[in-house]
Amino acid sequence: MSSSIASFGKHASTAEEEAYLHIQRALRLGRYKPGERLIPEDIASEIGMSRMPVREAFRRLASDGLVVLRPNRGCIVAGLTVDELYEIFEMRSVLEGLAVRLAMPRIDEDELEELDRLLERMERAGKSGSSDWVVRHQEFHGRICALSQRPKLTHQIATLHAVIEPYMRIWFDYVEKPLSAREEHAAVIAALRSGDAHKAEQVMQYHILGTAPLLAEFATPSR
Amino acid sequence: MSSSIASFGKHASTAEEEAYLHIQRALRLGRYKPGERLIPEDIASEIGMSRMPVREAFRRLASDGLVVLRPNRGCIVAGLTVDELYEIFEMRSVLEGLAVRLAMPRIDEDELEELDRLLERMERAGKSGSSDWVVRHQEFHGRICALSQRPKLTHQIATLHAVIEPYMRIWFDYVEKPLSAREEHAAVIAALRSGDAHKAEQVMQYHILGTAPLLAEFATPSR
């Protein structure tokens, strides 16, 4: 089983679930533009079901923050303003900081090696220039979440990752490869290796907050 | 307009919204027991609509963590295990810590007096023995969230408050009034008055994490 933070690999047991996963994937891959309208009819026939399960999927996607639902106006793809993007990263910084702090007790030499491997894979994906890097990056962060053994925290973080994923992809495509990323992720591992939970939390917070400004230029300017 | 963290006072523009608010209120007031099944048919006729909007409301409530939806098995009221309750409080501690830290720049003498007033109202509500205290308490925390000027953060915190609200109510009914609460809330205000954002964040974290064990006995034991 993958340690990805993503829920890409699941298969649906109901039509609603299928619609949810289908639309979520499309949104995360950036197939729809922010502000674009999602017409239930179209999506329904695309997947081969009626509008109803699609409408229900919209509710969940709206709760996740991936779309916006306005009464009698339908469903539009959520776009983040710069302010909103920063806000997400502020939330990520404290939540993932918490996750890494709580992960500390489960850290042993095996885990550290696993994280090293994930870092290495992320590095290779980055060199290949493909946006796999985004997936590998989520895998790395997801692994640490998983170690925290906090299901709700992990879910919350995964949801935030889904929201910023399109921006991560655009960013990656533009700037080739995040330069500071390797050192910062290595620093997280180093902090975990040192056994200092508080230090690890701070390093994670620093890493995440440092990433925000790099992505900000791809968000829509704040009003 | 109330500064309550709650969304009690809203009125619905669609049937789905009405169903959502109706069920949410009932859950927060503890009218349904954890594990209890919510039958769409019943709720629909109770509010005077068909099952459909109720089903959609269920999706949102499930995203909020207030109910659990299992395919072909319907909707049951979510109950928190002790572990889950602690997890919520861990998340609250860092999120509300963040909120109070970010609120600092908006703090002036007027705001401090407003917070003092809210503390006073909470105190009075506590003496009257009514579970109004819970609402006042949310008002206090909600005010600080609002000052952070972070809509998504505020919404997230409000959602967590909704999930723990039934436990807060039970707790209050049992132990009369939280003894340490007044001093801890006063300490938060004092930290805000001092202008030390980092201190305020720590005091808030301490306050929230300290509350968790008091509520834990009302959650279902972890497996």
Next chain:
DNA sequence: GATTGGATCAGTGGATACAAAAAGCCAGAG
């Protein structure tokens, strides 16, 4: 030429209808 008013139409919200799944029930076997 810009603005407004209304006709038209696409799309949404909600109700009803129907099929499929799960839960309850009962009788018979062990």
Next chain:
DNA sequence: CTCTGGCTTTTTGTATCCACTGATCCAATC
């Protein structure tokens, strides 16, 4: 008395249908 297997009932999941809202477009007016 308990367990099992199949029938019945209840409830869920999905599709279809209808009324109404909001958007669009065109023409008449200023």
